Amino acid sequence: MKNGKLYGTVQLDECIHSKEDTIESLVDPGFTSVHFNTHLFDALRIIKESKASSCCVLGEDFQWVGIITKTAIVEALSLSLTIEQSGAVLVVEMAAHQYSSSEIARIIESEGAQLLGLWLSNVEESGRIRASLKLNTQNAERIINSLQRFNYDVIATFGDDDYKENVERRFESLMKYIDL
Template sequence: MRAADLITHSVPVLKKTDTGSFALQTMADHHLSQLPIVQSEKLLGLVREEDILNHHNNDAKLQEMKLKLLKPFIHDYEHIFEVLKVSSELKLKVIPVVDKDENYLGAITLEDLMNYFARDTDILEPGAIVVLEIAVGDYSLADIARIIEQESAKILCVFAGTDKEKTKIELTLKLNVSDIQGIIQSLQRHSYVVKDSYQEPEYFEDMKDRYDSLMDYLDV
């Protein structure tokens, strides 16, 4: 999945000749706190609601305010994981997308990202969750998949993270089955540490509630 596949044209763009008041109203109308400023198809940067509010004259044009614009962007050919990385590192709810000549193509919102990972990566599909803690040198997804498949199950989704010392991996596995007692016992027999496990229906309903709450928050 490339960034180009998630571009939305519903995010309005501002011009540097727009006033601060107009920008604030546009943000309010679209439930966004950041908007791109575009001139002659070129991205000038992202303006933040808080920066405009902190200016002494909201009726001034944006170019007169001398605001410190953010200028993060993603190329249309980059992987969706890069979009997530930029959004997380810079705490962005709007990520501008440009082509190889840095012409503005559109934007990806945080809501778009959440929808993609929740709906298109099987996170909300029925199935249990198993969390493993593995030493970095012992990590083999092929071995883990083999053990799980021997229990007549499949891995639908994988998320991996490392601890602060970079010595251990926390591997979260979304499976296509709800009964995972046999899988847990088999993993433990192969010396894998099962840190956590979550079975349906409790986990599935909790995930749906959390997802719906996040979508409501993003729409505030």
């Protein structure tokens, strides 16, 4: 830092294993940084892309404000209602062109529940989207059935033991019926 402005960073591993005489010779001017108004999602993306474990937080005119680590971001995200409140989690898969957050929320709300959180990811090489849905209820059986009626593939459920037990009971009943 010079005059309160950050000009580079040094990694601890480099200091420990370096044969250089001064830390100044180890300064990397291409450091990873975010503006202090950057959203957590963007900061996490920037840190991930840089493969660094931390990121410098800068204010106006590159004034150093602090540092943020991956751990600090995860802790901040964990304070979200999506994480804090109990409820079932459904993992739903669909074609990319079929994805509609408003339709998914409408289906869930039509069953008397609320969508607390939605996390999207791409399914590699298939052109499909996987959505993790956090609900405000543990009993998700009616919601699962409704999503399936609208051609959403429910590929996993978490926290809804009643649904799993009902499926197992129905399967056992079907097997007994087939044996007759």
